[in-house]
Amino acid sequence: MPLIEVSNLRKTYGERVAVDDVSFHVEQGEIFGILGTNGAGKTTTVECLQGLRTPDSGTMSVLGLDPGKDHTALRQRLGSQLQESRLPDKIKVHEALDLYASFYANPADTGDLLAKLGLTGQRDQYFGKLSGGQKQRVSIALALVGRPEVAVLDELTTGLDPHARRDTWKLVETVRDAGVTVLLVTHFMDEAERLCDRLAIFDAGRVVATGTPAELRDRAGKSTLDEAFVTLTGRD
Ligand SMILES: Nc1ncnc2c1ncn2[C@@H]1O[C@H](COP(=O)(O)OP(=O)(O)OP(=O)(O)O)[C@@H](O)[C@H]1O
Structure with missing residues (x-):
């Protein structure tokens, strides 16, 4: 099916x-x-x-x-990436991930996820300060944090x-x-x-x-x- x-x-x-x-x-x-x-x-x-x-x-x-x-x-x-970055500039990368993780019963480990997406170095940075590619990787991380199918x-x-x-x-x-x-x-x-x-x-x-x-x-x-x-x- x-x-x-x-x-x-x-x-x-x-x-x-x-x-x-x-x-x-x-x-x-x-x-x-x-x-x-x-x-x-x-x-x-x-x-x-x-x-x-x-x-x-x-x-x-x-x-x-x-x-x-x-x-x-x-x-x-189901995990969704936002069409445009709809995160506030003043949220830190790990705060955004922790927030999204809290919506799910069995979320991924956010540290592991950041590492997989090459964002460990940006963990404490404000979203608004990231490059376009880094923002896009954050939005993919947000789509994956709930371990979606x-x-x-x-x-x-x-x-x-x-x-x-x-x-x-x-x-x-x-x-x-x-x-x-x-x-x-x-x-x-x-x-x-x-x-x-x-x-x-x-x-x-x-x-x-x-x-x-x-x-x-x-x-x-x-x-x-x-x-x-x-x-x-x-x-x-
Ligand atoms: N909330 C809305 N109210 C009225 N019309 C809408 C709304 N959302 C989309 N439309 C219209 O419906 C049609 C389809 O829009 P949709 O956003 O689904 O297309 P799309 O293929 O995703 O386009 P894009 O690549 O520009 O995002 C368009 O003509 C759009 O103007």
């Missing part, structure tokens, strides 16, 4: 249809990408999956739970330099290799190609294709995911 199953999901904001008849599934242990341009409905979809938004219609199952009904149980088993990582490398992006990608692979299923929201084709085992291409609230990066390239008859994306979204 898939770890995540979404069928015919629809979500509107007033007149605006943000997500329209979206279906896909995610298998245990994979990095699954939700790829699309701005406003494609990616964040709305993962917010519904986390029980943060109520869809208008459709069904969802995450770890066998219904996000709408089993929100509290799901929160213990599924981690939702949204716009992971936006604003990072090429070295920090590559370091972050390696980190995501380490997370997956430790057995965590990763739902990766991105609008970067190179990131999706490099990291995702399978992905769904979103466009204007709909899923236009799902598959491995190689399958999507083949289907579109293109040599890069970038070109395949343009073809599959009908923008050729």
